[in-house]
Amino acid sequence: MPLMDWSDAYQLGLPLMDDTHQEFVALVNKTHDANNADFKVLFTELLTHTQAHFDKENQLMVATKFPALGEHQAEHQRVINELKQFKQRVDKGMISFGRAYIKDRLPEWFALHTKTMDSALAVHLQRVNYSA
Numbered sequence: 001m002p003l004m005d006w007s008d009a010y011q012l013g014l015p016l017m018d019d020t021h022q023e024f025v026a027l028v029n030k031t032h033d034a035n036n037a038d039f040k041v042l043f044t045e046l047l048t049h050t051q052a053h054f055d056k057e058n059q060l061m062v063a064t065k066f067p068a069l070g071e072h073q074a075e076h077q078r079v080i081n082e083l084k085q086f087k088q089r090v091d092k093g094m095i096s097f098g099r100a101y102i103k104d105r106l107p108e109w110f111a112l113h114t115k116t117m118d119s120a121l122a123v124h125l126q127r128v129n130y131s132a
């Protein structure tokens with residue numbers, strides 16, 4: 001059974017964001033299910049993917065003057081810092097720390113972040129008729 005199931009609760013109605021979020025969920029699941037050797041590689045891939053995912057949202061916020069830009073960008077940075085800290089541990093062979101982060105923290109964080117900050121951004125993008 002995958003760690004995270006893609007559900008309608010995550011769906012924002014904007015392919016621009018939903019496609020990246022689906023990739024994120026798939027990559028979290030793949031990392032969770034990986035053996036220790038693959039886990040290291042996939043954890044790095046997850047950091048790279050998440051950085052690109054957040055950069056894209058940050059650019060959208062800047063381009064459309066999203067009012068809650070500061071708060072949302074700060075939350076992205078907080079998560080990137082966390083991922084980097086755990087990557088350092090994983091790189092040193094402390095795989096169990098990375099596994100605990102993936103299992104116990106990321107699914108809960110993603111559910112809350114999508115439901116609050118990302119859904120507010122999606123509503124804003126629709127309101128300003130943003131098209132990629």
Ligand SMILES: [Fe+2]
Pocket residue numbers: 057072076113117118
């Ligand atoms: Fe976000």
